[in-house]
Amino acid sequence: MKTIILNKKLASLTEQEFSRRCCDLAALVLGIPEYRESFASYIHNQFVSSGPRGEVFPYDAVSEIGRKDTAGNEMLLRSSANRDRVTRAEAAFLDRDRSVVFQATENVILRGRAPTKLMIFSKRNPDLTHSQYVEHWRTQHVRVLRSQDDFYRHVRGYRQNYIRENSFRTLSGKTIADPHLFDGVVELWFDSAETARRAFAAEGYQTVVRADEPKFVHVGKSIAFLAEEIIFG
Secondary structure: OEEEEEEOEOOOOOHHHHHHHHHHHHHHHHOOHHHHHHEEEEEEEEEEEEOOOOOOOOOOEEEEEEEOOHHHHHHHHHOHHHHHHHHHHHHOOEOOOOOEEEEEEEEEEEOOOOOEEEEEEEOEOOOOOHHHHHHHHHHHHHHHHHHOHHHHOOOOEEEEEEEOOOOOEEOOOOOOOOOOOOOEEEEEEEOOHHHHHHHHHOHHHHHHHHHHHHHOEOOOOOEEEEEEEEEOO
């Protein structure tokens, strides 16, 4: 299981200060033994630019926390270490009422990483259940992507994340207006931002891959961004 956090910075902070505070938070969290022992990974994705198709991204960064023991997650959230140290550190630079937390299951399609990372958050076609959306995405859509060499040859890594239904809350612990904000998150790695744009402009993507997307994705409801990926552990 993976915890994903859509981070919204306080309006008073500069991008540089926000980035520094994110790194400080990672160091603080990984310095707490209970957290360090329960985490399988801790990744920070800093916003660089909008997605290659021009999608907007209304957040400032995304944190991904891989967990070894999902059963212990709630216990950690209630622990004094979290309440007294982590929450106070978050409140100093994050808008906790506008930052969103949810849980997802990761599926590695192509293992690998590269300097430029693209993250796309998608909502399912309203005619499908969440399970039908996941099934089409992990089977049919993967086959379609792989079949288009002018797109797929540029991909250095590919992961799908299936969001657990009804797992959304704000970082401050409140419920959110839309309990089905998104259904999945895709992570794609490319050698550069230009390579990513070239891949999405390729004929195979434009004519074949995009034709498959409405079969499972609610077109026009996705958000995306190119990120600088920082791996802390």
